[in-house]
Amino acid sequence: MSWCQIHNLRVPVRRAFSRATNAHRPWHPTVLTQGSHCLSVPRRLALDTYTGSSPRTLIAYHTSTKLLSATTTTTTTTTPSSPIPIQEYTPPQTGLLSILPRSWVPYAELIRLDKPTGSYYLYFPCVFSTLLAAPLTAPPAMAPPLTVLGTSLLFLAGAVVMRGAGCTINDLWDRNLDPHVARTRLRPIARGAVTPFKALVFTGAQLLAGLAILLQFPPACFFYATPSLLLVATYPLAKRVTYYPQFVLGLTFSWGAIMGFPALGVDLLQNGAAQAAAALLYTSNVAWTVLYDMIYAHMDIKDDAKAGIKSIALKHDKETKQVLTGLALTQVALLAGAGIATGAGPAFFVGSCGGALVTLGVMIKRVNLKSVKNCWWWFVNGCWITGGVITLGLAADYLVRYSEAHGEESA
Structure with a gap:
């Protein structure tokens, strides 16, 4: 047999061996076939796995958002099938993103400009601490409403x-x-x-914008805010090493519960009441963050299990509502402690603490953890429902105490 004949035999033998050894990897180029054509796997090929009632469907997804192929596999054989229709990426047709230049849209999506709920969850602790700190500002006068409002608006810009x-x-x-x-x-x-x-360059630009906003606050705020950057950078790693990344997220998103005090000139190192209030408010917000993000995590619970992503929803799937109830009671108890530390009045305890207890109870009872749509509704609206009643109670208590303080001065 000539060398050419031997050489020509090597290709089919190698292909057959490759198919046999990669049969357990349906996404491999030697297995992903359609008809007689082998499909390539381009750079950054994304794979989505969907499990049906019987066979498993594997979809190869290209980074340009076009479907390459779909094959249906069983435990013993791999048979080609026609492509499965999956909705491809389409640029936004409505809302704010639809009016932006096309080249800006990916960056707007990157910062979730069309999904601002996360910004509100980051903003609420800032408002809580600002309203809680306002009555503690140094004499002779309590922080006026315009100062409180201006500080709150700066926090809103920083949160976004x-x-x-x-x-x-x-x-x-x-x-x-x-x-x-x-x-x-x-x-x-x-x-x-x-x-x-x-994306890395874009991150640097955003951090510079955040620094510009931070410099509008009193100088002490810079030193209180800087440690939070470490939490912002490391939170995504938590889901790889622990089933409680929501706790790390809580430490990050609750940082604003501290910032309102130095923003209004309250010295946390010298004022014991403010120090206790800030600590209690911070831990209260950590409990709130874990609570709402546990509901949020239930939207991805199946995909997280397949991808190896850890979350509290996976760890406590069967007793989720009991965990949520414990978190709600912890949140409200710590919030009440913060009010006691600052000498808050009935408006705070009835409005903020009572309101939070009722709204959280309703949410925990009604949320359907098996429904992605329902979890999303409560995640989005729970932000305003619970965050709103806490803010209103704090604002009412501040205005009552401000009026009383100025009434005593005029008398």
Whole structure:
């Protein structure tokens, strides 16, 4: 037999061996076939796994958001099938993102500009601490309403910017995990619309914008705010090493519960009441964050299990509502302790503490943890329902005490 004849035999033998050894990897190029054509796996190929009642369907998803193929496999054989229709990425047709220049849209999606709920959850602790600190400002006069309002608006701008930076950092860490989760596979970095390098540069620009806002506050705020950057950068790692990344998120998102005190000139190192109030309010918000993010985590519980992502929802799936109840009681008890430390009045305890207890109880009872849509509704609206009643109670208590203080001065 000539060398050419021997050489020509090597290719089919090698292909057959490759198919046999990779049969347990349906996404491999030697197995992903359609008809007689072998499909290539381009750079940053994203794979989504969907499990039906019988066979398993594996979808190869390209970063340009086009489907490459779909094959149906069983435990023993691999048979080709026609492509399964999956909704491809389409640019936003409505809302704020639809009026932005096309090149800006991926960056707006990266900071979740079209999903501002996260910014509100980051903002509420700032408002809580600002209203709680206002009556503690140094004599002769309590912080006036315009000062409290201006400080709150600065916090709102900072929350939007820093939440966007946190989302970008999160997507950079999760760029190899997001393609495996149905809800996140179309995020800009996961689908290849923004490169990791551009996202890193964009993060730097957002942090500079956050610094510009931070410099509008009293100088002490800079020193209190800086440690939070470490939490912002490391939170995405928590889901890889612990089933309680929501606790790390709580430490991060609750930082604003401290910032309102130095923002109004209250010295946390010298004022014992303010120090106790800040600590209690901070831990209260940590409990709240774990609570609402546990509901949020139930939206991805199936995909997280497949992708190896850890969460409190996976760890305590069967006793979720009991855990949520414990978190709610902890949150309200700590919130009440913060009010006691600052000498709050009935408006706070009835409005903020009582309101939070009722709204959280209703949410925990009614949320359907098996429904993605229902979990999302309560995550979005629970922000305003619970955060709103706490804010209203704090605002009412501040205005009552401000009026009383000025009434005594005029008398």
